[in-house]
Amino acid sequence: MNKLRLFFASRKSWTLPYLIFSVVFVVIPLLLIVVYAFTDEAGNLTLANFSKFFAHPEAVNTFVYSIGIAILTTVGCILLGYPAAWILSRSSSGYSKTLIMLFILPMWVNILVRTLATVALFDFARLPLGEGALIFGMIYNFIPFMIYPIYDTLQKMDKSYIEAAQDLGASSAQVFWKVVLPLSMPGIISGVMMVFMPTISTFAIAELLTMNNIKLFGTTIQENINNSLWNYGAALSLIMLFLIAATSVFNTDGNDNSKRGGEPW
Amino acid sequence: MEESLPVFVFWNELKCNFATGFYFREMQSENRPIIEVKNVSKYFxxxxxxxxxxxxxxxxxxxxxxxxxxxxxxxxxxxxxxxxxxxxxxxxxxxxxxxxxxxxxxxxxxxxxxxxxxxxxxxxxxxxxxxxxxxxxxxxxxxxxxxxxxxxxxxxxxxxxxxxxxxxxxxxxxxxxxxxxxxxxxxxxxxxxxxxxxxxxxxxxxxxxxxxxxxxxxxxxxxxxxxxxxxxxxxxxxxxxxxxxxxxxxxxxxEPVNAFVADFIGESNILNGTMVRDRLVNFCGKDFECVDEGFGEDVPVDVVIRPEDLYIFPASDRTKAQLQGRVQSCIFKGVHYEMVVLCDGYEFVVQDYHAFEAGMEVGLIVKPFDIHIMKKERICNTFEGRMIDENHVEFLGCEFECAHVDMSDKSKDWEHLSIEVDFDKIDLLDDSEDGILTGEVKFILYKGNHYHLTVLSDWDEDVYVDTNDVWDDGDRVGISVRPEDIRVTVK
The missing domain is CATH 3.40.50.300 (P-loop containing nucleotide triphosphate hydrolases)
Structure with a gap:
């Protein structure tokens, strides 16, 4: 009783509304997904939903294809985002603030509106919608999430590391590959976490930018649930959750390695 | 035979030089400068x-x-x-x-x-x-x-x-x-x-x-x-x-060359003095023998005495003392004691292995060899300026009121003047708004009975000020000068 009073008196109590909210709308639904995934429509315990997935080459193909698209998007975001982050971190503060504004500005527009605008743009330029448009749209939507964490690590990086490398005889390219890149790995990793995971589960962008021609895993889940195949849909969601969990475990591993000083030579 | 001896010695030396030619070249390379910085400036x-x-x-x-x-x-x-x-x-x-x-x-x-x-x-x-x-x-x-x-x-x-x-x-x-x-x-x-x-x-x-x-x-x-x-x-x-x-x-x-070096390296007492003639300097109201010469007669100089070069002893021994004063403070510094002694209005820092408690009457002695004399870099502020009208002059980028100047002689160049202001005639003001221009205190030198400040004015020219007020490094100050203290000379 006393403890409860203390809790309400402390500032911790302010987290209570959110705690209740997340239990009702996050934890319970997640548990429901697990329950649905391992039961059939009659409510009996079964693994049939999972065997159905692995027996269906179409579903597995969609799954693998989604991962492929997500990887392409992530790599694209790194390749385009890193130079942008580099330029931002090197430019004088007033100038870079304007540039960051320009990069963040599109994020104020709703993702669906932006995607619809992309469709209109492709139409206007008479470019075909399809795989190319899909990857373009994904990169366009997610690149700010890659630029910002990389910019942040580059910005905070002590300039004396770069000077020390130059002093020891490294040319500009060597300074980048041997010092700047390894030291900005934490930024790249959090960028990957913020791009790769959401891209696996998108379906709206895929639907709009490919005129429903290309199915991503998110779309498959959505279709099954729309068709009232709740148990199968829940199993697919669980598989995707498992993949996301696996990548994040891999990411934290990578994080530790970079701290411990892996051999990047 | 005896006459040929010098030649013989020379020849031997020459042989020796040939034999050790390599060594000599090595010696030369030892003395060759490895880094030469020539007239380098850097602006940010x-x-x-x-x-x-x-x-x-x-x-x-x-x-x-x-x-x-x-x-x-x-x-x-x-x-x-x-x-x-x-x-x-x-x-x-x-x-x-x-x-x-x-x-x-x-x-x-x-x-x-x-x-x-x-x-x-x-x-x-x-x-x-x-x-x-x-x-x-x-x-x-x-x-x-x-x-x-x-x-x-x-x-x-x-x-x-x-x-x-x-x-x-x-x-x-x-x-x-x-x-x-x-x-x-x-x-x-x-x-x-x-x-x-x-x-x-x-x-x-x-x-x-x-x-x-x-x-x-x-x-x-x-x-x-x-x-x-x-x-x-x-x-x-x-x-x-x-x-x-x-x-x-x-x-x-x-042998510090100027007051800055003397002040920065080690502790020192830096005072204003006058070189009476060669090997005789006046400071603190008394004449002291010293070893420096070539400054001229009655020339203002800076006098530097290291705290460890001042000998301190009880005042009972009056005949010996060159300076007499009272101990203001005494601090134990580990190996020695550091005392501040006030003599005729001038404070001296003295280091000694013996403690002389605050309030004690003491005598001080300094050996001629330990008095170091430095030429003063300047004895008053000198600025370039021009006349605006007969009662106003412009220097340091500002307009100052000055004593009436007769400008009737048109042959003189009233556009290029030399303006002189004594160090102690510059007023520093707490509120920088009140001054004619503002500046920042960037170097403070204690001269025994007053502070000598270097103030960087907003015009980017240094103004040197003697004052008894305590200022801190980096203080923003207002600078003003009374009209009668501005000396105007045509170049």
Whole structure:
């Protein structure tokens, strides 16, 4: 009783509304997904939903294809985002603030509106919608999430590391590959976490930018649930959750390695 | 036979010279400057960090660049390392011009103030960084890294994570990382500033030892005068982007060229005095014998006396005393006591092994040899200016009211005047709004009975002020001058 009073008196109590909210709308639904995934429509315990997935080459193909698209998007975001982050971190503060504004500005527009605008743009330029448009749209939507964490690590990086490398005889390219890149790995990793995971589960962008021609895993889940195949849909969601969990475990591993000083030579 | 002897000796010498020709050439290369800085200036936007600096460093020397923060010492080091390029002038290393050469192509290595060890590499890889870039064979590289680790006393640490090392250990690794490349010059940017006192003393000794063993040139930047005196063969004292004095530690300590150097190196009593004639100086209202000559007669000078050169004794022995006064304070400093003695309105700092309690009447003696005389750089403020009308004059970018000037003589150049204001006739005001112009206090010198301030005005010209008020470094002040204190002369 006393403890409860203390809790309400402390500032911790302010987290209570959110705690209740997340239990009702996050934890319970997640548990429901697990329950649905391992039961059939009659409510009996079964693994049939999972065997159905692995027996269906179409579903597995969609799954693998989604991962492929997500990887392409992530790599694209790194390749385009890193130079942008580099330029931002090197430019004088007033100038870079304007540039960051320009990069963040599109994020104020709703993702669906932006995607619809992309469709209109492709139409206007008479470019075909399809795989190319899909990857373009994904990169366009997610690149700010890659630029910002990389910019942040580059910005905070002590300039004396770069000077020390130059002093020891490294040319500009060597300074980048041997010092700047390894030291900005934490930024790249959090960028990957913020791009790769959401891209696996998108379906709206895929639907709009490919005129429903290309199915991503998110779309498959959505279709099954729309068709009232709740148990199968829940199993697919669980598989995707498992993949996301696996990548994040891999990411934290990578994080530790970079701290411990892996051999990047 | 006896007459031919000198010729014989000469011949022998000549033979000897031929035989040791190689040795002599070696000797010459020892004395050849390895670094030459010629008329180098560096500007950051409109701020001058280095102002026409020239410096020559001999091979194998331990040179310390010493000065307060913001004096340009680090900028000078960074220009030599190549992290910044000089706005004007040239820098030569080993006779080769390298003013525009990028840092990775210069035969120098740097030990950074905050070590700058690569956090993603372990100790071994940090030290091997430079060698790997040179594509050195692995076996040789390992041997060199191990030798460098041994040199800094860090054997067995090669696979440690650099973040797990203490400050002193990181500093050692940083030194090893630089010397393993066998640079011709090792640049050290306040390498010991982050260490605690005991550690710093140990590292100083080790650095000196290392310098002896390696035989390469060390250029060391520090703001710690004691460190500079301990370590260096040559000290370069800098202030406000200019070199004030270059010399051996003994020279700098015993023969400071100006009040700044005297004040910065060690403790000193600096007073205004007058050179009565050769070997006789007047200060504190009394004449003192000294050893300096050539200043002229009745010339204002600065007098410097080190606290340890003043002999203090009880006042009962009146006949001996050159100065008599009362002890104001007495502080125990470990080895000695430091006392402030007030004599005829002038405060003297005195160091002695015996304590004289506050309030005691004492006598002071200083030996002629210990009185150091310095020429005054200026005896009043001199500005360039022009007349606006008969009662107004413009200088320091502002309009000042002045005593009436008869401008009827049109043949004189009223546009180019020399304006003089005495040091004690400049008023400093707390509220910078109240002054005619504003400035920032940037150097304070205590002269026994008043403060001599250097104030950088917003017009970017220094104004020198004598005052009894206490100001702090960096204070914003208003500057004003009364009309009757402005002396106008046509050039």
């Amino acid at each position: 936007d409109d701020k001058t960090a280095l102002d026409n600096v020239s410096l020559s460093i001999r091979k194998g020397e331990f040179v310390t660049i010493l000065g307060p923060s913001g004096c340009g010492k680090t900028t000078l080091l960074r220009l030599i390392a190549g992290f910044q390029t000089a706005s004007e002038g040239t820098i030569l290393i080993n006779g080769k011009e390298i003013t525009q050469t990028p840092p990775h192509k210069r035969p120098v290595n740097t030990v950074f103030q905050k070590y700058a060890l690569f956090p993603h590499l372990n100790v071994y890889d940090n030290i091997a960084f430079g060698l790997k870039l040179k594509k050195m064979p692995k076996a040789e590289m390992t041997r060199k890294v191990m030798a460098a680790l041994k040199m800094v006393g860090m054997t067995d640490y090669e696979y440690r994570d650099v973040n797990s090392l203490s400050g002193g250990q990181q500093q050692r690794v940083a030194i090893a990382r630089a010397i393993v490349n066998e640079p011709e010059v090792l640049l050290l940017d306040e390498p010991l500033a982050a260490l605690d006192l005991k550690m710093r003393k140990d590292m100083q000794m080790e650095l000196k030892e290392m310098h002896k063993t390696l035989g390469i040139t060390f250029v060391y930047v520090t703001h710690d005068q004691e460190e500079a005196l301990t370590l260096s063969d040559t000290i370069v004292v800098m202030s406000e982007g200019k070199i004030q004095q270059i010399g051996t530690p003994t020279d700098i300590y015993n």
